[in-house]
Amino acid sequence: MSTSHINVVPAYGRDYTSQKTVRADREAGKDFLINDILSRWGGKPINKEDAVKANIRLIRIRYD
Secondary structure, eight states, rough: OOOOOOEEEESSSOOOHHHHHHHHHHHTTOOOOEETSSSSTTTOOOOOHHHTTTTTTTTEOOOO
């Protein structure tokens, strides 16, 4: 993946009502889905470890 930022949404039916729970799940390594229909990676899961390996510096997570 060659991008420095991505937008993601919760995976597997999860939803969040606070930033605190989003951060906790991200730190726990839970998957989020890449939300970019123009990318070949759109709809694919990604977690914190994957993002670090791909050198992604900014992740925007939709919640609430």
